[in-house]
Amino acid sequence: MMTGPVVITGAGSGIGRALALVYAEAGRPLLLLGRSQQSLDATAEQARSRGAVVRAISVDIGHAELLDEIARVFAEEFGKIAIVIANAGISHGTLALEREDRPVFAEIIRTNLLGMDNTCSAFLPYLALDGRIAGIASVAGFRGLPGAAAYSASKAGVIAYLESLRLELKKRGTKVCCIAPGYIATPMTAENHYPMPWLMDPDKAARKMRRAIDRGQPWLVIPWQMALVGMILRLLPIALYDRLFMKIKGKARKNHGI
Numbered sequence: 001m002m003t004g005p006v007v008i009t010g011a012g013s014g015i016g017r018a019l020a021l022v023y024a025e026a027g028r029p030l031l032l033l034g035r036s037q038q039s040l041d042a043t044a045e046q047a048r049s050r051g052a053v054v055r056a057i058s059v060d061i062g063h064a065e066l067l068d069e070i071a072r073v074f075a076e077e078f079g080k081i082a083i084v085i086a087n088a089g090i091s092h093g094t095l096a097l098e099r100e101d102r103p104v105f106a107e108i109i110r111t112n113l114l115g116m117d118n119t120c121s122a123f124l125p126y127l128a129l130d131g132r133i134a135g136i137a138s139v140a141g142f143r144g145l146p147g148a149a150a151y152s153a154s155k156a157g158v159i160a161y162l163e164s165l166r167l168e169l170k171k172r173g174t175k176v177c178c179i180a181p182g183y184i185a186t187p188m189t190a191e192n193h194y195p196m197p198w199l200m201d202p203d204k205a206a207r208k209m210r211r212a213i214d215r216g217q218p219w220l221v222i223p224w225q226m227a228l229v230g231m232i233l234r235l236l237p238i239a240l241y242d243r244l245f246m247k248i249k250g251k252a253r254k255n256h257g258i
Contacts, residue, residue, distance in 0.1 A: 012039030
């Protein structure tokens with residue numbers, strides 16, 4: 001079992017909050033990052049009740065220089081970091097024919113993909129040589145989904161990014177774990193207005209993720225049914241894939257009036 005400081009982005013809710021609580025142990029330093037200080041404080045309060053030493057900081061992971069400074073200060077206080085979990089992500093439907101979706105597309109790529117690299121590059125200099133980096137991808141990254149071009153592209157990029165990082169850091173002794181969840185019951189999936197097979201409780205998902213991260217497992221798809229579906233999807237011929245998926249209702253688009 002891995003011990004030592006843990007960093008988690010997107011820790012204010014959903015998978016990030018569940019991971020923070022599954023790693024919250026007596027005396028363990030936790031750095032919780034996210035956009036909403038109020039949500040982070042709620043997670044931090046729960047983690048502290050389990051004995052963890054918590055720092056909760058509101059930050060936009062698109063700002064690399066801010067992350068660099070946060071990483072430096074945290075490492076100065078607590079020493080070498082054991083685990084970095086790049087979990088922060090956003091999800092909205094996008095349509096190429098809707099020009100007003102262009103900034104939404106850019107925001108998704110900036111947060112989900114560029115934000116992951118900002119996180120990893122900021123904390124990697126302070127990571128123990130035998131430490132862990134885990135990134136949260138998605139089964140949506142296996143193949144493109146209608147009405148979700150930005151989200152699918154961002155998660156496909158995350159999968160490729162983490163594979164490259166795994167190879168890059170192998171000689172260093174650092175283990176990189178790519179986690180591709182299916183449907184997890186979080187505020188993000190609550191916005192989906194279509195069937196979500198094998199919807200998983202976030203606490204159960206977090207426990208499975210922790211086991212994979214601590215073991216240094218390079219790849220995890222949860223639940224297991226989605227791993228099987230994912231293998232099949234990647235093997236489907238284009239014509240059959242198009243026939244099955246072109247009529248599926250896509251993700252809800254962002255309300256541009258807000």
